Amino acid sequence: MRDFVSKRARAIPPSGIRKFFDIAQTMEDVISLGVGEPDFVTPWCVCEASIYSIEQGSTAYTSNKGTPQLRAAISRYLDTRFNTRYDPEAEIIVTCGVSEAADIAIRAVTDPGDEILVAEPCYVSYNPCVSLAGGTPVPVLCRAADEFRLTADALAESITPKTKALIANFPNNPTGGVMEKGDWHAIADLLVDHDLLLISDEVYAELTYDGEHFSPARIPELRERTITLNGFSKAFAMTGWRIGYLCAPPEITAAALKIHQYVALCAPVMGQIAAYEALRIGEDEKDAMVREYRLRRNLFVDGLNKLGLVCHVPKGAFYAFPSVESTGMTDVEFAEGLLREQHVAVVPGSALGPSGAGHVRCAYAVSRDDLKEALSRMGAFLESIK
Amino acid sequence: MDEKDRILLQLLEENCRTPLSELAVLAEMSEQDVKDRIGRLEAAGAIRRYGAVVDWERAGDGNVAAVIELKVSPERDFGYDRIAERISRFPQVRSLRLMTGAYDLQLLVTGPSMHEIARFVSEQIAPMDRIRETATHIIMKTYKENGTTFAEREEVERLPYSF
Ligand SMILES: Cc1ncc(COP(=O)(O)O)c(C=O)c1O
Numbered sequence: 111m112r113d114f115v116s117k118r119a120r121a122i123p124p125s126g127i128r129k130f131f132d133i134a135q136t137m138e139d140v141i142s143l144g145v146g147e148p149d150f151v152t153p154w155c156v157c158e159a160s161i162y163s164i165e166q167g168s169t170a171y172t173s174n175k176g177t178p179q180l181r182a183a184i185s186r187y188l189d190t191r192f193n194t195r196y197d198p199e200a201e202i203i204v205t206c207g208v209s210e211a212a213d214i215a216i217r218a219v220t221d222p223g224d225e226i227l228v229a230e231p232c233y234v235s236y237n238p239c240v241s242l243a244g245g246t247p248v249p250v251l252c253r254a255a256d257e258f259r260l261t262a263d264a265l266a267e268s269i270t271p272k273t274k275a276l277i278a279n280f281p282n283n284p285t286g287g288v289m290e291k292g293d294w295h296a297i298a299d300l301l302v303d304h305d306l307l308l309i310s311d312e313v314y315a316e317l318t319y320d321g322e323h324f325s326p327a328r329i330p331e332l333r334e335r336t337i338t339l340n341g342f343s344k345a346f347a348m349t350g351w352r353i354g355y356l357c358a359p360p361e362i363t364a365a366a367l368k369i370h371q372y373v374a375l376c377a378p379v380m381g382q383i384a385a386y387e388a389l390r391i392g393e394d395e396k397d398a399m400v401r402e403y404r405l406r407r408n409l410f411v412d413g414l415n416k417l418g419l420v421c422h423v424p425k426g427a428f429y430a431f432p433s434v435e436s437t438g439m440t441d442v443e444f445a446e447g448l449l450r451e452q453h454v455a456v457v458p459g460s461a462l463g464p465s466g467a468g469h470v471r472c473a474y475a476v477s478r479d480d481l482k483e484a485l486s487r488m489g490a491f492l493e494s495i496k
Numbered sequence: 497m498d499e500k501d502r503i504l505l506q507l508l509e510e511n512c513r514t515p516l517s518e519l520a521v522l523a524e525m526s527e528q529d530v531k532d533r534i535g536r537l538e539a540a541g542a543i544r545r546y547g548a549v550v551d552w553e554r555a556g557d558g559n560v561a562a563v564i565e566l567k568v569s570p571e572r573d574f575g576y577d578r579i580a581e582r583i584s585r586f587p588q589v590r591s592l593r594l595m596t597g598a599y600d601l602q603l604l605v606t607g608p609s610m611h612e613i614a615r616f617v618s619e620q621i622a623p624m625d626r627i628r629e630t631a632t633h634i635i636m637k638t639y640k641e642n643g644t645t646f647a648e649r650e651e652v653e654r655l656p657y658s659f
Binding site: 233 | 518
């Protein structure tokens, strides 16, 4: 029999955390700071509405781009919350999570040979999606010294005549770094001068703690060359519902919709109804969760720095990204040792891009009691390797 | 009250034994500021008392609790305040509220037995001047108290890792 697996599929590198996953499975009392999802259950008002809709028999396909109610609600929400305006008919597609939105955005704009810049360290899905689309992912490094912002200098260095687009995620997974208004303006000129497209994954926008989230599509020159991605997973604790969305100028949206209709047909209707409810009545519970994440951040980052694991204060998302340099270990050694010795799971930064090396990603989306226990175990681990 | 006060009050309500040092880190201020603010909130009566949320049933205490509704004729010049003040002095009365709707005062009363509660109501409360009617409802089971759920739910399994 011949080997049926395609070269493209074979070329996707194995997951950098598989090994850790297997070790963790053998342990009973792991405190996991390794999961990039809220520990909260979806607000009850949202679950309740979705349960009711199932009882009423809402179980069918929806319009490819999502229910008109949800698209209209997303459009209003983006306007009031982030000052960006998108037409619910021509500029918004509801997707199966931001995961799918990123994939169809990348496929809608990538031709073979195109270089797609990816601001790293970052979420792991962009690079494989670019490769599957026939493009070449090119890393642009965000550095600890810049609080993990994307700088114009770093961007300029990576641009070539083949560059087509930049993918950026702020607030960032894994660093918690954010881009403020001025940071985006510094980059806007480069994008315009080199006629580049921006794919902006803003799934952590609501989880911005100091100041307001700034959506790059607010800059008029960028609006026409930006695909904004967002979703419900993180802000409303709705990871399992699989609802995200893509917003872009009409031509790009139409291209992405052609892909979406064939690969997904539509996002799950139960999730769309839940997402609509989240926007309608979920704000208070969302705000309460965001307040709690901020408390956890304060507690955890203070604890890390007291342990000598240097960590800038992340201004968004729910990740702390301390340096483990002071231990003399690599991030992989540190993460593996901490898991084996003290049963605390963290993700080595190098699994999220070369510029993540020397750091570990700790998701503080766990209870404050668990964070305290994790800190005390990390302290014990550091003692043991002295 | 500002945002920082709100954070402190919520943290104390959740666990009033949280050390000052931890409150300071959580609320992003100095320990001295935490102390000053708590002092002010206590003085202003925003913090009434520090206590525990006790599940007495689980603690093994056989106490019974009842909600008692009272219809009351209000007094000229005082309304319900004077009678409420008298009722609130009984230690058996754990909470007391003036309500809109079909009755006026709502009491939460605890006692060692149903019999004791019934006797308290019929001998101490019902005969008071201006009480027109009483209705006693025994509490059978508490599911949630002051924001804390008593029933234990099974933890949903989460993945140990995800990107
Ligand atoms: C930056 C980033 N984008 C997208 C996703 C996926 O989100 P969704 O659940 O909406 O597919 C994640 C999840 O961890 C993420 O961190």
